[in-house]
Amino acid sequence: MSLRLRLALLYTAQLTAALVIFSFLLYWVFRWSYVNQVDANLRSVAWDVAKGAPLTWNLPTLRSLAGRSTFILVRSTQGVVTQSSDFGTFPLPAEARAGKATLTFERDAYGEPYRLYSLPVYVGDTPTYWIQVAQPLQLLEQVLRRLRPLLTAAAVAFALITGAVSWLLAGRAMRPIQRVAEAAEAIGESADLGLRVPYKGPQDEVGRLVHTFNGMLDQLQDLYGRLGAAVDAQKRFVADASHELRTPLTIIRGNIDYLERAGTLDPEALADMKSEAARMSQLLEELLAMARADAGQKxxxxxxxxxxxxxxxxxxxxxxxxxxxxxxxxxxxxxxxxxxxxxxxxxxxxxxxxxxxxxxxxxxxxxxxxxxxxxxxxxxxxxxxxxxxxxxxxxxxxxxxxxxxxxxxxxxxxxxxxxxxxxxxxxxxxxxxxxxxxxxxxxxxxxxxxxxxxxxxx
Missing domain, CATH: 3.30.565.10 (Histidine kinase-like ATPase, C-terminal domain)
Known part of the structure; x- marks a missing residue:
């Protein structure tokens, strides 16, 4: 897998994950906000009903307090006292029966969702009556049912668009690095250390990479230049050493041949041999010293x-x-x-x-x-x-x-x-x-x- 593809996938995954999280939050914030408004309305209606004495809990009064989508039911320990319309009864939650106002999600006999608020009314110290106010949540479920595929489709479309854009941006960001790779390949094929990577962009990470790469090429070019000079110097060193050693050896051999032919010891020839031997000894000593220097001996x-x-x-x-x-x-x-x-x-x-x-x-x-x-x-x-x-x-x-x-x-x-x-x-x-x-x-x-x-x- 190429670096460009990995970068594109990474960008896409990050942005898509951010969109999914945002969609999830949007979904649940919308649902919470809607339910919160419903709960506030249910509490308000329940407390308005509770303000009237039990004797005033009659059908006209309840119908005047209930809205078009709000249903009221008053019950006692004996059973249902009255209700705003005949839509059936909801169960009384155990917490409400124990005397605590309770909000619950319920469904009627047809499976339709409702939000139910049960408010206990005390007579003395004992909860005797319970006011239950319900509001249907069909509209909320319809909206959420339509919102889910929209958010899913938006996430998929965003992922595709983000992937394409990330691929283009990654390619653009990788272009200088690609040029560095191409330059490295060209240098490897041509062995031309004079090549450089052209770059006119900002001095960001890529700019620093190009600058470092070109600087490395400068150092390599200088190093190879000095290495070539050292090799040339070494060749000259060997050639000159061979020449310097050959001269005294030639003189010594010539004098030895002369002495063999003459059959006598010529003082002048012996002096030449002694001088050239001393010269060769000095040269060898100096060559040994330079060899030690090259070997790094200190x-x-x-x-x-x-x-x-x-x-x-x-x-x-x-x-x-x-x-x-x-x-x-x-x-x-x-x-x-x-x-x-x-x-x-x-x-x-x-x-x-x-x-x-x-x-x-x-x-x-x-x-x-x-x-x-x-x-x-x-x-x-x-x-x-x-x-x-x-x-x-x-x-x-x-x-x-x-x-x-x-x-x-x-x-x-x-x-x-x-x-x-x-x-x-x-x-x-x-x-x-x-x-x-x-x-x-x-x-x-x-x-x-x-x-x-x-x-x-x-």
Whole structure:
């Protein structure tokens, strides 16, 4: 059963039930109102008869009090005293015989309905006479008999009309939802996430549904776009990794073949093999680091004295090949700054930044500077090297990305990607600013750790 049909049936059932209840109430309110008027008239006539003494209860008097459709009968313990017309007697209810005025529904000998009011008249403390006033209810029964099929027919006609209208309204209300379903089917068939559901109606539940659906498509389109970019990056990653590994392996194999043919150990060939093996070892280590990052592995972090760690890294960096001045501008206050981190990974990230700075700076200086920034501390590696082109700057943290000018310098293209991952792993960030032929500044911001404060890994 379709949702449209269920809605139409629900609307029809609710409105039809409301009409049936209304018809039932109308039927019984009309009947109650009519009977209530009859009861008021019967009481009035009975009390008018009761005002006269028993000696005045004669036929002319009763006929003057009785209307065209009202019949009066006076009875005593001995039997009927008098009556307005000879239409037969009604039974005396037990409650009236006990002395209580009573209203009852009766039928005469022909089965015609009457409303009967029995009023006891006391002589002393004992009910001695009873005045009974009756009025026929044939007219009421005729009206109700005709009203019942009319109300039934009206309910049936209303149900049919309501069903048709509900079907149309449900179809109109379901039209935007139908468009959403059609759009979903079209997207599933064409795999085109650029399709959207057109909607110009009010921002009601359906409008919110369409808006949410279109928003979900925007997110899916963005997600698939990023997923496609990630797949492309992964393909490039595999291709570049294969190329980077193939080069040192080719050199090593070539030197081994040369040594086999020469039958002697050539120092130059051995040096090449050692260099390429070291390069391949570094590449494999960096590939392993990125694989761990992709797997979501997060090393255990602990409070570290940042100043001591930076100074230790800078001392080790002195041994890196460089031909420029190396400056340290580290304030003493840095020794009292604590960060929640992993010492080995932070050392590797800083060494990557320093190695890059030395590698691409042929003159001038490389400076390490530190200072507070907001709720954290920022470490800057500033060089006066060749700089980075504006078109390359947004991609320098991508894996295996190397600008054309940098390719001649060697390297794997993974260093800055690893450094950026290390920054994120510590809840920080790594940014770069650069100008061609003026130098570059890499800024590593880390949040300051305070005892008792827990910072989740980013």
């Amino acid at each position: 090393p255990e972090l602990e409070p570290l004295a940042l100043g001591l760690l930076v100074r230790d890294v800078c001392n080790k960096a002195q041994a890196l090949p460089h031909q420029v001045e190396f400056r340290l501008e580290l304030p003493e206050a840095l020794d009292r700054v604590m960060v929640l981190g992993h010492a080995e990974w932070l050392r590797r990230a800083l060494l990557i930044l320093l190695d890059n700075a030395f590698k691409y700076t042929s003159s001038g200086s490389v400076t390490v500077r530190a200072g507070r920034q907001g709720d954290g501390v920022v470490l800057q590696v500033i060089d006066t090297g060749q700089g980075i082109a504006p078109e390359d700057l947004p991609r320098i943290f991508d894996r295996f990305y190397r600008a054309d000018r940098a390719r001649s310098r060697g390297g794997t293209g993974l260093g800055l990607a690893i450094a950026s991952w290390v920054a994120g792993m510590h809840g920080g960030r790594l940014t770069a600013e650069s100008k061609l032929r003026e130098g570059s500044t890499f800024s590593l911001w880390l949040p300051v750790y305070r005892p008792g404060e827990q910072r989740p890994n980013s």
